Amino acid sequence: MVGEKTIKLAINGGIGFGSKLTSKQLLVLAQYMNEEDELEVTTFQQLYIDIPASKLEEAKLAFERVGLAHYPVGNFVKSLxxxxxxxxxxxxxxxxxxxxxxxxxxxxxxxxxxxxxxxxxxxxxxxxxxxxxxxxxxxxxxxxxxxxxxxxxxxxxxxxxxxxxxxxxxxxxxxxxxxxxxxxxxxxxxxxxxxxxxxxxxxxxxxxxx
Ligand code: SF4
Missing domain, CATH: 3.30.413.10 (Sulfite Reductase Hemoprotein, domain 1)
Known part of the structure; x- marks a missing residue:
């Protein structure tokens, strides 16, 4: 929805051998992005993605289903x-x-x-x-x-x-x-x-x- 407020989430593949993502996980992330949107890669083994507020809970569930971990961004403890x-x-x-x-x-x-x-x-x-x-x-x-x-x-x-x-x-x-x-x-x-x-x-x- 044009002009809709977005919420930033920090995403990664959880704790494992190396910081890896599967193609399935990338495809799910792409479902919540427009063609011109960008993913920000941070120095802390996280990707930042902006999710429209109305789709936030749906997106979190979709991420969890493919093993993506999501965390709030801001004054919080980051993922380890x-x-x-x-x-x-x-x-x-x-x-x-x-x-x-x-x-x-x-x-x-x-x-x-x-x-x-x-x-x-x-x-x-x-x-x-x-x-x-x-x-x-x-x-x-x-x-x-x-x-x-x-x-x-x-x-x-x-x-x-x-x-x-x-x-x-x-x-x-x-x-x-x-x-x-x-x-x-x-x-x-x-x-x-x-x-x-x-x-x-x-x-x-x-x-x-x-
Ligand atoms: S700290 Fe480095 S060398 Fe030690 S277990 Fe971890 S990756 Fe391996």
Whole structure:
């Protein structure tokens, strides 16, 4: 419908071996585009597509039917960026990455938050330059980093928040970090700046009290 309001969705093929889309998925995406429309490829393993508001729910269902994941765009937790799991699904913790994504992607936060997961210390998923970064160690334990930043002249690597935690501890800590940021972050305050203002030590002390 000409002039109809559109809603931007972030799309990807979910967490798997590499960031891949099938031809079937591309065909479904194309059904919601006019010939002159464009898909925007982001640096975060997502495609942005503008959907007419009246077709939003129908489009979400169509995407889900072919295995496309969709997320809101704006001040939300983005879908989890991952490495390509080159050494295997279980060895590199793909189920853990899926569960982290299920727990946090799309949650409302003061400013867009980029989480990243990587299946071994080679760290192809660049967890140290994202807001929340997870590195799976070789002993089924996980290191958790906070406050990394890839862009800008103030780019920096994240600070170690917790070392060699269990899977259950990892979920609890990520949940705590996002809830604390959602409750205490100022409007449009980036997560790294929040960590700096709120205090890494205070955040670490808070998790010990949970
Ligand atoms: S981080 Fe490790 S498991 Fe993941 S793609 Fe890189 S080398 Fe492979």
């Amino acid at each position: 960026r991952t490495c390509n799991f080159c050494k295997g699904e279980l060895e590199e913790g793909m189920p853990v990455a899926k569960e982290i994504n299920r727990l946090i992607a799309g949650k409302a936060v003061p400013f867009t938050l980029r989480p990243a997961y990587t299946g071994c210390p080679t760290a192809c998923g660049e967890p140290l330059v994202n807001d929340i970064g997870v590195i799976k160690r070789h002993n089924d334990r996980y290191d958790l980093y906070v406050g990394g930043k890839a862009k800008g002249l103030d780019a920096k690597t994240g600070d170690l928040f917790a070392k060699e935690v269990t899977e259950a501890e990892l979920y609890m800590m990520i949940d705590y970090l996002i809830d604390t940021y959602a409750s205490n972050g100022k409007k449009r305050e980036q997560f790294g700046k929040f960590v700096h203002r709120y205090g890494l030590e205070k955040l670490i002390a808070g998790i010990k009290a949970v």
